[in-house]
Amino acid sequence: MAIIRSANTEYQFGVGAILFSSLLWGTTGTAATFAPNVSPAAMGAFAMGGGGLILAVSAYRQVRHHYLKILLLKRLWLFSALALAIYPLAFYTAMGLAGVAVGTVVSIASAPFFAAVLECLISKEVNITKRWFVSFALGLVGIALLAFSE
Numbered sequence: 001m002a003i004i005r006s007a008n009t010e011y012q013f014g015v016g017a018i019l020f021s022s023l024l025w026g027t028t029g030t031a032a033t034f035a036p037n038v039s040p041a042a043m044g045a046f047a048m049g050g051g052g053l054i055l056a057v058s059a060y061r062q063v064r065h066h067y068l069k070i071l072l073l074k075r076l077w078l079f080s081a082l083a084l085a086i087y088p089l090a091f092y093t094a095m096g097l098a099g100v101a102v103g104t105v106v107s108i109a110s111a112p113f114f115a116a117v118l119e120c121l122i123s124k125e126v127n128i129t130k131r132w133f134v135s136f137a138l139g140l141v142g143i144a145l146l147a148f149s150e
Contacts, residue, residue, distance in 0.1 A: 030100050032092050040096040044088035052084075076122070102146050109139025 032043045056063075063070065070077060095103040112135045116128060 032095055033100050040092035041089055044090075044092040047092070048085060048088040051088075105142050105146055109142045112136040112139060 032038070032040065035043065091103070091107060094107070097103075098106070112132055116132065116136075119125070119127075
């Protein structure tokens, strides 16, 4: 019974962490627009640095435990680090250029597509489900509506 409670608690903590991070992520573009004296690059660098520190502190034990495995995957690690460094800078720049609504919809709607592309490139195994296709199609419709609207 203790194992079930422990697993349920971990599950609830994971769901809570995802919801909390979604709340924070969903407000960053809006917050950036209300800070007109701060450049999008500075905002992205701050988000990347702050988020990176929080991630480093929270994952310290796991990284330390799997340190040798991480060293074996240097190329993947470097690619991930580069992508994580570029993303916030590009995101906030896009928010500044396109606006919060357009930038957020495009970034959220394009996620299923890019997740499938990365899965194909990294694992060589693509599992496109009906749910994935529906989310991709809805995202594509949302982007098209934004692109062709006044």
